[in-house]
Amino acid sequence: MSHWQELERKYFMQTVARTPITLVRGQGARVWDEAGRQYLDFVAGWAVDSLGHCHPVVARAVTEQVRTLIHTSNQFYTVPQIQLAELLVQNSCLDKVFFCNSGAEANEGAVKLARRYGKLYLNGAYEVITANNSFHGRTLAMVAATGQAKFQEPYAPLPVGFTNVEYNNIEAIISATSDKTCAVMLEPLQGEGGVNIPDEGYLAAVRAWCDQKGILLILDEIQTGLGRTGTLFAYEQYEFEPDIMTLAKGLASGLPIGVILAKDEASVFSAGDHGSTFGGNPVACAAGYATLRFIIENGIPDNAGKVGEYLVSGLGRLKKKYPFIADVRGRGLLAAMEFSQDVASSVVTACLEGGLLVNRLKPNALRFMPPLIISNEEVDEALGILEKALLRVGS
Ligand SMILES: Cc1ncc(COP(=O)(O)O)c(C=O)c1O
Numbered sequence: 001m002s003h004w005q006e007l008e009r010k011y012f013m014q015t016v017a018r019t020p021i022t023l024v025r026g027q028g029a030r031v032w033d034e035a036g037r038q039y040l041d042f043v044a045g046w047a048v049d050s051l052g053h054c055h056p057v058v059a060r061a062v063t064e065q066v067r068t069l070i071h072t073s074n075q076f077y078t079v080p081q082i083q084l085a086e087l088l089v090q091n092s093c094l095d096k097v098f099f100c101n102s103g104a105e106a107n108e109g110a111v112k113l114a115r116r117y118g119k120l121y122l123n124g125a126y127e128v129i130t131a132n133n134s135f136h137g138r139t140l141a142m143v144a145a146t147g148q149a150k151f152q153e154p155y156a157p158l159p160v161g162f163t164n165v166e167y168n169n170i171e172a173i174i175s176a177t178s179d180k181t182c183a184v185m186l187e188p189l190q191g192e193g194g195v196n197i198p199d200e201g202y203l204a205a206v207r208a209w210c211d212q213k214g215i216l217l218i219l220d221e222i223q224t225g226l227g228r229t230g231t232l233f234a235y236e237q238y239e240f241e242p243d244i245m246t247l248a249k250g251l252a253s254g255l256p257i258g259v260i261l262a263k264d265e266a267s268v269f270s271a272g273d274h275g276s277t278f279g280g281n282p283v284a285c286a287a288g289y290a291t292l293r294f295i296i297e298n299g300i301p302d303n304a305g306k307v308g309e310y311l312v313s314g315l316g317r318l319k320k321k322y323p324f325i326a327d328v329r330g331r332g333l334l335a336a337m338e339f340s341q342d343v344a345s346s347v348v349t350a351c352l353e354g355g356l357l358v359n360r361l362k363p364n365a366l367r368f369m370p371p372l373i374i375s376n377e378e379v380d381e382a383l384g385i386l387e388k389a390l391l392r393v394g395s
Pocket of ligand 1: 047102103104105107135136137138187191192220221222223224248249
C-alpha cells in the first residue's frame with residue numbers, strides 16, 4: 001500500500017472499496033498512476049469525463065474563468081450560468097433550468113418541484129412512483145426513491161412519499177398510482193441498477209399514463225444524458241418528452257454540477273422556494289458550457305452511438321467464446337457484461353494489471369462507460385486486455 005493509500009485508510013470514512021492505485025494525471029481516455037503506469041480509462045469518473053481527461057477546450061474555459069470570477073452568489077447575475085442555461089434549453093425539449101451541484105441534489109430538487117406542482121394543481125398530491133433497481137442518489141429522500149434494498153435498509157426509516165415498483169412494467173405504475181401521486185420518476189435506461197434497457201413502448205406508455213392522470217414525468221438522465229447513449233438525451237430515442245429532467249455527471253467534464261430542467265407548465269418554483277449556494281457557480285458553468293458546446297458542435301453523441309455499437313459487438317464476440325459470460329447489453333457507451341458466477345472483482349483486478357480500468361457493477365457484472373471521444377482503436381485495445389483477463393479468471 002502506498003503512502004497516500006495508508007493516509008486515506010487513516011483519515012477517511014471507509015465508504016468506498018477503492019481500486020488500489022493512486023491516479024495523478026489524465027489525458028484523453030488515459031490516466032497515469034503515481035508510479036507512472038498508464039491505464040485506458042473505461043470508468044471515466046463514473047460516466048463523468050465525457051470529453052476525456054483534461055480536454056483542452058474545457059481546461060481553457062476553466063482557466064480563463066478561474067482568473068476572471070470564481071464565485072458570487074445567486075443574488076447576482078453571472079454570465080456562464082446564463083450561457084449554459086440557454087444552450088441547454090435550445091438543445092432540449094425543456095424550457096427552464098435550476099443549477100445545483102450533483103445528481104442527488106438535482107433529483108431531490110426535481111421531487112420538490114413535483115411536490116410544489118402537486119400542492120398547486122393536484123390537491124396536495126406528493127407521492128412519487130419510482131422503479132426497482134433504479135438509482136437516484138444518496139441523500140435520504142433519494143435513497144427512498146432508489147428502489148434497491150441495499151441502499152435503503154441501513155437507513156430506515158426513510159422519508160415517506162416514494163413507491164418503488166417493477167421497472168419496465170406499465171401495469172405496476174398504473175396500480176401504484178393514487179390520488180396522492182404527483183409524479184413518476186425513472187431513468188430512461190437504468191445505469192447503476194444493471195444497464196437495464198426498457199422494452200419498446202414502455203416509456204411512451206408511462207408518458208401516456210402520466211398525461212391521462214395529469215401527473216408529471218421526471219426523467220433522470222444523470223447517467224444517460226449528454227450523449228452517452230448515442231443521442232444528446234436518451235429520451236430522443238423513445239419519442240416522448242419528460243416534464244422534468246435532471247442532469248449532472250457528464251455535463252461539466254468533471255466539475256461538480258447538477259441541473260433540473262422543466263417544461264414551462266411544470267416550472268412552478270417561485271422566489272425563495274428552492275436554492276443552492278454553489279449551484280450555478282461560474283467555474284462549473286464555464287466548464288459545462290465549453291463541454292456542451294463541444295458535444296453539440298462535434299457530433300459527440302453520434303460518435304458514442306457508433307463506437308458504442310462497436311464496443312457492444314466486441315463484447316458480444318467475447319460472450320460467444322467464453323461460456324461464463326451470461327449476457328452483454330448496452331446502448332451507446334454505457335454497456336454491461338454479466339457473468340454466470342461472481343467473478344467481476346477478479347476480472348477488474350486482472351484488467352487493472354493489464355492496464356485497463358473497468359467498473360465492477362455487481363459481484364457478477366462489469367460496466368463500461370469510457371469517455372465519449374473514445375475511438376474504435378482504443379476499444380480494440382480495451383477488448384484485448386479484457387480478453388486476457390477473462391482467460392486468466394476463467395482458467
Ligand atoms: C441515474 C443517476 N441518478 C443520480 C445519481 C446520483 O448522482 P450524484 O452521485 O452526482 O449525486 C447517479 C449516480 O450514479 C445516477 O447514475
